[in-house]
Amino acid sequence: MSFAAVGSSLRLSASETQALKSLPMATQITAKRALQGSPTDLERLVDYISVFNSSRYCCLVPIFHATLDSIQVPNYINPKTIPAIMRAKSSVMGLVKICTVTPSTLNVKDDPVTKYIVRKWDELYPWMRFFARNCLPPPYDVSVTPPRPDLCNVMLQNWRHFLRSSISVQHFIAQLWILIGNLQGDVLQGDPGNSTDGLISMLRASFAVTNHVCVSESEDSNKTTLPLSTYVQAAGGVKPVVFTLLRYIRRITRDAAAIEEPRSWTAGDWSIKQLHLYTAGLHYSFEFLKIISRQDVSCRAQLIRQGSIRTVVDAIAQMLPKILVQANKELDFDPQLGLAGRQNVLWSGYSYVASAIRDADDGVTCVCQAINAGILQTLEKGVVCPPHVNRRDHPSCGRLGDIELLFLLATFFMYDRVVKSIGRHWSRIQSVPTEKREIRDKGLGVALELVLISTIDAMDHRSVEPINFHEYRCSGPGCPMCASKFVNKKRRCAGCLVSIYCSQKCQRTAWHNGHKKWCQVLRCTVGPWGSRDIRKSLQVIAGFETSEISGMAKDVELRVREGQRQFPAFKDKLVLMLDMTVYPPEVHVLPVHKLEQFPGDDPRWPEIANEIRQRSDSPPKGYMFSVVKVHLGKLKFTLFSPSTALRMAFVGQYFSDNEASVDIDDSKVLGD
16 A cells, blocks of 8 residues: 555655555555544554554554644634644544553663654644643633543543653653752743742642652553652652752742632632642642652651651641631532542641651651651641531541541650650640630540640659669669769660669679679560660650559450460460550550560569569569560560569669669759
C-alpha cells in the first residue's frame, strides 16, 4: 500500500513511510485513513497500541506528530473546530500511550519521553496549553458550549503512570520543583510585576500533587514504578529534597494564612477556591513527607534533624482556625470544598507526626520536638472549634488521626526529657480551664482529658525526692558523696550502667555487698542497649508502674487466674507484664521463659522472686515479679520492674532510711 501522496502532504520522511509498511494490512489501511484526516481511524490507531506490541507500533509516532503539526490550534471550541480538536486529542493520547507502555532506559537521550515529547515540545506545547485552558472537567468552567472533549478523565491514569515510570520526566519535575522552591519572592524574574493573581504561590501548591504522584506507588501492580532514589538523585540528593519540601510547606502555609476572609461562604467565592488550592497543596505535601520518610532512612533522619515535626505542627496550628470553620450546609457538605475534605488536611499532618515518632530510632526526640512546637495546644484548639449542626453525617474515617497521635504521645510520658518539655509548656496547655472548654468532638475531648491527667501524673512521679538518686549519688555502701563533689571522674558500673561510684574502693565494696547479685537485674531494668533515656527515667517509669498496677488490681487478679489456667505447668513461673507501649496501658500474665531477656532456665529469677517476697511489705500474689514493656519508637524493650529494682538494689541494700534523705537539696539541683 502506498503512503507517498499522503505522507508528502503531512511531511512524513521516506524512512517513516517505509516503517509503516511493516504493520499488518488492516492497520496500514487505518493509518492511511488517519493520515487523510479521519478522527475515527486516528482513535483506532491509539487503541492498537498496547504493552505487548509497543516497540512495533512506535512507527505510528510520526503520524501523531504530523497530525498535530498540520492542525492549527483554534481559539474557541465550536462545532466546526471539534473534529480537529478530536484529532489532536487522539494524537496526544497516542504519544502518551506509547511513552507509557515503552520501557524506559537509563540513558535519558534514548528515553521515549525525550524522543517523542521533549524534542517535539514546540509542537506539543500549544495543544497542551489549549487542553489545559478549555478541556478540564467541571467545576473549573461549566459555561462552555458545546460540550467539550473530556481529555483529563481519559488521560489521568496514563499521566500518573507516565510520572511514575519515566526517568526523564522525573528529572524534569524534580529540577523544576527545586527551581520554584528556591525562588525568593512570588514574582518571576523579568515579570513586570503587574499581576496580582499569585501565580508562583498557586504553582507551589499545585506542584505538591505532581510530586506525590511521582513518588507514590502505582494502583496497578502490573505497572512498574521507579524507586524513590531516582527522584532524590534528580533533585540533587537528600538535603535539597528535605530543605525544599519544608520550605514549600512553610510558604504554602504562609500563603494560606494570608487569604482574606471570604465575602460569601459559597463554592464560587475566590477566597474559598484559594483556600481549597492551598489546603490541597498542604495535604499532598504531608503525604509526600510520609512517603519519603517511610521509604528512605536517610530522608527520615534528615527530616527530623531539620525540624519537620515542628514545621508540620506550626502549619496545622495556623491552618486549623481557617479550616475548621462552620459555614453553611451547602459548603460544609460539598464533596471537594466541604468540612470533611478540609479536615483531611489536618489528619494527614497528624498522621505524619505519628508515623515519624513510631518509625524513629529516637522517638523521645521526636516527641519532645512535637511538644515544644505546641502539639498539645493545637489539639486543644481542635476540641473547642465549633462543629456543624449535622456533624454526625460527616465521614468518620479521619477521626482517629488526632486521637491516635494523642495516645501515642502518652506512651512517651514516662521519659524524663518528655516530662521536662511538658513542664516548660504546662502553663500554656492549661490556659483554658477544663470545665470552660466548648467540646466540639466528644471523643477527642475525652482523649485529651485522659492524656492531660497522664501529664500531671508524669510530673508528679518526676518530682518525688530525691530525684534519680542513683544518678547523682555514689552507690557505695554508706557513702554519702554526691556526684557534684566527686574528686575523681564519675565511675559507672559497666555491667548495669545504673550505679555510679566516687572511687574504685566504693565500687569494690558495693560489689561484695550485694551488687554482684543485682547488677544483671539492673541491666535488665534499662534494656539490652542501656538507653540513656531509660536510665534517666527509671524513677518516672517506676512511678507509673506502681500506680497503674495498683489502679488495675482487679484486672491483675483476673489476668493471673487466666494465666494459671492457660499455663498450668508454669504456675510458679508467671510474670506480670505492664504494656506501656499502648495507651491506656494494659496488663498481661505469661511464663517467664516467653520473655527474651529473661531465660526460663536461669536460676537467678526464682532466687530474685524469693528475695522480693521476703523483703517486700506487699509481695506479688500469683506471679514472680512484674516487668514493664516500653518503646523508643520502632524499638521495644521489656524491662525488669524499675520500682522493685530501685527499691531492692539501692534503698534496701545500700542505704539506710536516714542516708537516703541526705543531701536532698544537692540532688534537686542536679536533677533540674
